[in-house]
Amino acid sequence: MTTEITETERLPLRDFAEKAYLDYSMYVVLDRALPHIADGLKPVQRRIVYAMSELGLSSTSKPKKSARTVGDVIGKFHPHGDSACYEAMVTMAQPFAYRYPLVDGQGNWGSADDPKSFAAMRYTEAKLTPYASTLLTELEQGTADWVPNFDGTLNEPKLLPARTPNILVNGTTGIAVGMATDIPPHNLRELVAACLLLLKNPKATFDEIAELVPAPDFATGCEIISDPGELKKLYESGNGQVRMRARWEREDDGNIVVTHLPQQVSPAKIQEQIAEQMRAKKLPLIEDLRDESDHANPVRIVIIPRSNRVDADALMAHLFATTDLEKSARVNLNMIGLDGRPRVKNLREILVEWLGYRVATVRRRLEHRLGKVNERLHILDGLLIAYLNIDEVIRIIRYEDDPHAQLMARFGLTDIQATSILDLRLRHLQKIEEMQIRGEQAELAAERDKLVDLLGSEAKLKKLTGNELSEDAKKYGDARRCPIVARPAAVALEASEILPSEPITVVLSKAGWIRSAKGHGIDATALSYKSGDDFLCAAEGRSNQVLILLDSKGRAYSLNPRDLPSARSQGEPVTTRLDLQEGAAIVTLMLGDAADKFVLGGSDGYGFVAKLDDLQARNRAGKAALTLEGTPFACATRTPASDRFAIATAEGRLLLIALSELPEMAKGKGNKLIGLKEQDRIVAAAVVPAGGALELVSGKRTFTLKPADLEHYAGARAGRGNHLPRGFQRVDALNVPAGKLA
Numbered sequence: 001m002t003t004e005i006t007e008t009e010r011l012p013l014r015d016f017a018e019k020a021y022l023d024y025s026m027y028v029v030l031d032r033a034l035p036h037i038a039d040g041l042k043p044v045q046r047r048i049v050y051a052m053s054e055l056g057l058s059s060t061s062k063p064k065k066s067a068r069t070v071g072d073v074i075g076k077f078h079p080h081g082d083s084a085c086y087e088a089m090v091t092m093a094q095p096f097a098y099r100y101p102l103v104d105g106q107g108n109w110g111s112a113d114d115p116k117s118f119a120a121m122r123y124t125e126a127k128l129t130p131y132a133s134t135l136l137t138e139l140e141q142g143t144a145d146w147v148p149n150f151d152g153t154l155n156e157p158k159l160l161p162a163r164t165p166n167i168l169v170n171g172t173t174g175i176a177v178g179m180a181t182d183i184p185p186h187n188l189r190e191l192v193a194a195c196l197l198l199l200k201n202p203k204a205t206f207d208e209i210a211e212l213v214p215a216p217d218f219a220t221g222c223e224i225i226s227d228p229g230e231l232k233k234l235y236e237s238g239n240g241q242v243r244m245r246a247r248w249e250r251e252d253d254g255n256i257v258v259t260h261l262p263q264q265v266s267p268a269k270i271q272e273q274i275a276e277q278m279r280a281k282k283l284p285l286i287e288d289l290r291d292e293s294d295h296a297n298p299v300r301i302v303i304i305p306r307s308n309r310v311d312a313d314a315l316m317a318h319l320f321a322t323t324d325l326e327k328s329a330r331v332n333l334n335m336i337g338l339d340g341r342p343r344v345k346n347l348r349e350i351l352v353e354w355l356g357y358r359v360a361t362v363r364r365r366l367e368h369r370l371g372k373v374n375e376r377l378h379i380l381d382g383l384l385i386a387y388l389n390i391d392e393v394i395r396i397i398r399y400e401d402d403p404h405a406q407l408m409a410r411f412g413l414t415d416i417q418a419t420s421i422l423d424l425r426l427r428h429l430q431k432i433e434e435m436q437i438r439g440e441q442a443e444l445a446a447e448r449d450k451l452v453d454l455l456g457s458e459a460k461l462k463k464l465t466g467n468e469l470s471e472d473a474k475k476y477g478d479a480r481r482c483p484i485v486a487r488p489a490a491v492a493l494e495a496s497e498i499l500p501s502e503p504i505t506v507v508l509s510k511a512g513w514i515r516s517a518k519g520h521g522i523d524a525t526a527l528s529y530k531s532g533d534d535f536l537c538a539a540e541g542r543s544n545q546v547l548i549l550l551d552s553k554g555r556a557y558s559l560n561p562r563d564l565p566s567a568r569s570q571g572e573p574v575t576t577r578l579d580l581q582e583g584a585a586i587v588t589l590m591l592g593d594a595a596d597k598f599v600l601g602g603s604d605g606y607g608f609v610a611k612l613d614d615l616q617a618r619n620r621a622g623k624a625a626l627t628l629e630g631t632p633f634a635c636a637t638r639t640p641a642s643d644r645f646a647i648a649t650a651e652g653r654l655l656l657i658a659l660s661e662l663p664e665m666a667k668g669k670g671n672k673l674i675g676l677k678e679q680d681r682i683v684a685a686a687v688v689p690a691g692g693a694l695e696l697v698s699g700k701r702t703f704t705l706k707p708a709d710l711e712h713y714a715g716a717r718a719g720r721g722n723h724l725p726r727g728f729q730r731v732d733a734l735n736v737p738a739g740k741l742a
Contacts, residue, residue, distance in 0.1 A: 040167030099185035142368025320490030382417025515571030541591030554626030608670030652729025655721030
């Protein structure tokens with residue numbers, strides 16, 4: 001027999017999808033990713049702690065296999081993946097992840113190097129830590145609301161009755177749908193001090209609370225270097241960042257030892273970051289790097305400087321800027337409040353709301369205890385009546401058909417009292433029991449009066465809450481691990497400050513292959529070149545100086561001399577590092593300090609003085625430097641003060657002009673250097689030091705003009721100069737004999 005469906009529900013796809021996604025989003029927010037302000041736990045964490053308590057895994061008991069705990073959690077309370085549940089359990093056991101761990105693990109529970117390197121749950125064992133008792137001790141004292149588990153067969157606590165503000169003590173991170181949370185851990189004693197202030201003075205200002213809770217307190221013991229004003233603003237808004245920095249010390253032998261790292265920073269990653277710089281030869285200040293971490297010293301990274309003259313502070317500042325030795329932690333105080341809604345709260349709001357929950361929890365505990373005391377007193381009253389009338393009670397029990405009803409009618413007892421009398425054992429029917437009952441009555445009556453007094457006074461209730469907080473802080477708290485030292489953000493050293501300055505010679509071939517040789521005075525023409533290629537030009541300087549390349553169209557390019565291939569090879573094409581325009585080729589090199597000045601000119605007879613710093617290009621395409629007309633010819637020469645500039649032309653003329661006559665420009669055409677006829681052009685140029693000689697090179701012959709001879713060729717800028725001696729009118733190069741262009 002089949003049943004025909006006569007009614008169907010129809011919904012637009014948009015409405016269905018919107019409702020389904022909203023339901024999913026709210027589930028993720030409320031039941032998975034965000035912690036509750038009451039106990040500071042996400043549902044999976046709460047269920048793990050509760051399941052472990054149900055298994056009897058207190059701090060004083062023997063641990064059990066983690067698989068047993070995970071099985072109970074996912075089988076009874078949390079129907080999700082076992083691996084995710086176990087990972088949440090592992091995190092609560094890692095002392096470098098939790099400020100006050102909730103799980104005491106035995107076995108491999110991961111390390112700071114690799115938090116996820118923990119062993120499988122079938123190998124590890126666990127029990128709860130002593131601190132976890134602050135979440136559980138009052139659970140069976142009427143302080144928790146109980147809700148059915150996922151299949152309705154068991155009950156579980158909706159929230160745990162936390163005795164401390166665990167939401168801030170251990171903090172947590174989580175990503176929900178459309179929101180996230182990043183709550184850092186704090187020092188228990190500092191939080192309790194702030195709570196005591198609010199209990200004593202509910203109108204205490206945010207500033208007063210911020211003085212007691214100045215910053216987070218991470219488990220790794222790193223330095224907190226954020227400005228106090230930034231930290232205060234963070235706690236006031238509930239959003240911001242905390243800058244952390246590793247702690248280090250210098251030992252007597254000069255070695256630098258890193259002892260504490262920022263939160264969630266792996267020592268192995270730090271070593272890899274430093275080693276990578278060493279392999280790239282960007283950190284010659286360090287000779288060696290060692291990891292000496294062990295059980296006694298969880299973090300001990302030894303950095304060995306190249307010499308005792310290395311400035312340790314400057315070196316560490318560079319490492320702070322270039323590695324995770326300095327790191328920022330995001331803070332987003334987003335949590336589910338007592339109203340069941342997620343919201344970002346500031347420090348004062350969190351503590352005030354949690355204290356409201358805590359005082360209410362203490363009240364519920366006292367009321368529950370008062371009910372138990374009154375119930376016991378009621379039973380004791382009935383037992384006392386029975387002892388005072390023991391013979392009659394025995395007769396009724398022996399001979400009456402319904403002794404329960406007869407006892408209630410004969411002595412005016414309640415149902416509970418009559419049941420308690422009937423449950424008595426014969427051995428308790430002795431005189432001493434009456435004395436014990438009266439003694440217990442007196443004790444319980446005194447306790448009842450005390451409970452009534454506490455519940456009747458809000459001030460006494462708060463005082464009791466404060467005393468309990470103080471006891472927990474004394475029992476489970478410790479001193480602050482993370483010193484607060486306001487420091488500016490670290491700045492990396494310049495390459496010139498780190499790397500040694502070495503003499504080098506940069507060599508360029510006619511085909512555009514470039515390389516760098518160590519030292520000066522190198523015969524570049526004797527180097528090995530590719531077939532059909534030959535030497536074009538070279539520039540001497542130091543490895544920490546600026547290298548400028550000038551192309552045939554007047555564009556300037558920048559390269560780092562340290563990055564050039566060694567002269568032991570044939571180099572590499574400059575086109576692999578630069579984007580030259582079509583038809584352009586590098587024609588000359590300039591190497592020097594940023595403030596050094598060079599003369600830039602063209603075969604058309606114009607030129608100017610430029611600083612190397614003005615010629616540096618920020619990209620591969622270079623920048624326009626020299627405006628040329630006609631056949632391009634570039635001449636670059638260093639310019640010492642008060643020297644003269646010698647210019648030789650194709651017609652065999654030579655002119656010496658004062659460098660002071662040339663304009664200093666960043667780019668352009670410049671002024672006329674020498675007067676040229678239509679077919680004439682500049683073929684060579686050089687700077688002649690005051691009182692220096694000039695060497696003419698023509699083919700394989702050389703001729704030296706002494707200082708007295710040079711006066712014959714001196715003239716004003718834009719003049720034509722005088723003819724050179726016979727046989728040297730075809731000049732290939734102009735050289736300065738004393739070390740050339742020093």
